[in-house]
Amino acid sequence: MHKAALVIPGLLLIGVASAWFLTVPKTIADAALPAHEADLDNGKTLFAIGGCASCHAAEGSTDDARLNLEGGHRLDTPFGVFVAPNISSDQEHGIGAWRPVDFVNAMQMGTSPEGEHYYPAFPYTSYAKMSQTDVLDLWAYLQTLPASSRANEPHELAFPFTIRRSLGAWKQLYLDDAFVTAGPNEPILERGRYLAEAPGHCGECHSPRDLLGGLDLTQWMAGAPNPAGRGIVPNITKGGIDISQWSEADIVEYLTSGFTPDYDMVGGSMADVVTNTSQLSDEDRVALARYLLALPERANGYSN
Amino acid sequence: MRSMSMMLATMMVAGSVGFPAMAADNPIAERQESMKSVGKAVKAGAAMVKGQVPFEQDAAQKTLDDLHLAMANYGELFPVGTETGGETEASPKIWEDSAGFDEKVTQFQGVIKTAVDSSPADLDAYKIAFGEITGSCKSCHENYRVKKN
Numbered sequence: 023m024h025k026a027a028l029v030i031p032g033l034l035l036i037g038v039a040s041a042w043f044l045t046v047p048k049t050i051a052d053a054a055l056p057a058h059e060a061d062l063d064n065g066k067t068l069f070a071i072g073g074c075a076s077c078h079a080a081e082g083s084t085d086d087a088r089l090n091l092e093g094g095h096r097l098d099t100p101f102g103v104f105v106a107p108n109i110s111s112d113q114e115h116g117i118g119a120w121r122p123v124d125f126v127n128a129m130q131m132g133t134s135p136e137g138e139h140y141y142p143a144f145p146y147t148s149y150a151k152m153s154q155t156d157v158l159d160l161w162a163y164l165q166t167l168p169a170s171s172r173a174n175e176p177h178e179l180a181f182p183f184t185i186r187r188s189l190g191a192w193k194q195l196y197l198d199d200a201f202v203t204a205g206p207n208e209p210i211l212e213r214g215r216y217l218a219e220a221p222g223h224c225g226e227c228h229s230p231r232d233l234l235g236g237l238d239l240t241q242w243m244a245g246a247p248n249p250a251g252r253g254i255v256p257n258i259t260k261g262g263i264d265i266s267q268w269s270e271a272d273i274v275e276y277l278t279s280g281f282t283p284d285y286d287m288v289g290g291s292m293a294d295v296v297t298n299t300s301q302l303s304d305e306d307r308v309a310l311a312r313y314l315l316a317l318p319e320r321a322n323g324y325s326n
Numbered sequence: 327m328r329s330m331s332m333m334l335a336t337m338m339v340a341g342s343v344g345f346p347a348m349a350a351d352n353p354i355a356e357r358q359e360s361m362k363s364v365g366k367a368v369k370a371g372a373a374m375v376k377g378q379v380p381f382e383q384d385a386a387q388k389t390l391d392d393l394h395l396a397m398a399n400y401g402e403l404f405p406v407g408t409e410t411g412g413e414t415e416a417s418p419k420i421w422e423d424s425a426g427f428d429e430k431v432t433q434f435q436g437v438i439k440t441a442v443d444s445s446p447a448d449l450d451a452y453k454i455a456f457g458e459i460t461g462s463c464k465s466c467h468e469n470y471r472v473k474k475n
Contacts, residue, residue, distance in 0.1 A: 084465075253472035254419065263475060280464050285369040286361075287460075289415075289467030296464070 045190025047133040054122040058158050068156055070301040072149070074164070076294045077106045088297075091116070092170035097143050098250040101235060102179035104143040105153040112169035125161040126154060132193060140191035141177065141236070142196070148223035150199040156221070196236035203242065203317065210305075214313025217306060217315025227255045227291070230323035243314070244323035253290070260319040273311035274304070354412035357403035363396035371456050381449040389441045393459065397438060401431045417472040431464040436448065437462055 069075070075088035081095050093108035110116035117125070124135040132139055132146035140146060149157070182188065201219050206212050218224045227238045230246040245257030260266050264282070265273070272283045277299040280288035288296045299307060371389040373379045404420055404427070420427045441455035 041364075043378075248473070251472075253474055255472060257475075279460075281368075281372070281460075285365040285372060287463035287467050289464075289471035290417075290473055291468075293464050293468035 030031070041191070044194060045187050047137050047139050047190060048131050049127045049133050049137070050123065050131065052121065055123055055126065056154060058155050061159045062163050062166065064156065065159040065161070067302065067306070068152075068160040068221050069163055070298045071217055071306070072160060073223065073295065073298050074109070074160075076291075076298065077144075078109050087140045088205075089167045090170055091164070091167060091173040092174065093174055099143060099235075100141075100249060101141075101183045102177060104141060104177050104179075104255070105175045107174045108170055108171040108172050111165050111167055112171055115171045115173055116169060118165070118169060118207065122158055122161050125164075126157050129160075130154075130199070131232045132189070132197060132238045134145050139186045139193070140190065141186075142192070145223040147237070148220055148226055150197060151201060151216075151220035160221075163265030192234060192236070195234070202239055202262055206313075206316065210309050211312055211316060213306065214309035214311070214316075217310055218313050222310070224258075228258050229324035234282075238323070241320055241323040243317055247324045248290075250291075254324045255291075257320065257322045257324075258314055260315070261321050265314070270308065270311045270315060273314060277307045277310060278304075352401040352412070353405060353408050354414045354416075357400065357416075358412075358414070360400055360403070362398045364393060367392040367396065368460060371452070375453050375456050381452065383445075383447055386446060386452045387442075390438065390446075391437045391456070394435075394442050397431075397435050400435070401428055413474060415471050415474050417470045420470050423469075427466075427470055430462075430470065434459075434462045434466065 054105070065303070074091065075083065077095050077097065078091040078093055079088045079095070080090070082093055083090070091108065093106045097104040097106065108116045111118040111196050113119045117181045120135060127133045127135070128140065128144075129146055129149040130143065130152065132144070134140060164315040201215060202225065203215060207217055225237060225243055228243045228245060229239070230241050230244065243258050245262060246255050247253075248255055256262055256264055258265050268276075268283060275281055276284075276288065277296060279300070280293065280296040282288075299310070302310075327408050368388045370392075371386065374381045374386060404416065404424075406421065408414065409416065409418060409421060441459055444451070444455060446452040446455050
């Protein structure tokens, strides 16, 4: 057989093997986790700023119902509809049987205990920037919440987005545990950056995405079309029409009560975010406000 | 002269029947104005609640009366055909779930009417009424409002 005839099959084999290798779901080992005594108060704070209830409790939940993380909430995106899973403490239908390292791998590597990729509708690209001990505190807090036996429903995606393995390639491009903005020089700005970029995952809604659905970091927090439907998610850098006039006190008020300086009231998906931020300490809300006011000014990340 | 007064009476009746229809010939603008009025009244009330200005019963009652007036015909300002245009921030859900929306409007009007009728005489009473009113805003905006720019 002519040696040249082996070239193409050989290249194909190398190509497939590389693709397979590059897309393998990554995990960290149990042994790599630090020894840590959980801080449930911190876990409760992270639950608030992390926005877990906003996606994982039933739609329209208020007060204590928000602690019932039964899943079912539908997230409409250009890739299809993602249906949030049950992450209650239920041993069979929720994540009650997980080990702490399973939760860390889900939150920070986007990998399931079965070794499969999660879709980044679950914003592990932000949670990856959390500290491991914070993730462990949040895990401990989640385990104190009620169990629900609600069964998970599958996502409603069209081919080729049904190929989970391909997310390995996506993660190569977009999964990064580094912060987006440059290192601040004050503790309160550090705290604001951490809250906003890691558990708060503000950029996931407030930044535009490219064709592959990854965040366009050059337009960080510059606003984006609303993935679910009509309208936009606003530009919250100083280039945004609303927030360009706001003071730090205005932002803090908004995150506390939902009132704008004109006493308009927050609406849309942000309403539930304010329900979350209203549970933070005042210092944390000030940190978030200072972080926003320090962001590079950007033109709107959407056109209308 | 009888025919003159008959004519005047007819015109008055016709005018008062026609007036709401005429006033609502730009329902989008009118409903936006209503909400702006709500914001102004809430802002004035918040200043008292936060202790930025001293509580005055007359001023407090005026905020409640203004809210009542602003919301008086609000439910009629969303006819079919006004889903878009005029920079409206109305969500399509208002027409997809008109029963749910109407329930929210009625509930808000009810809370305001209760507050107006209670005529809060001191800051503590006003705070309670004010809290009831402002507690209603978010759940309606969450579902029935869309951010446009």
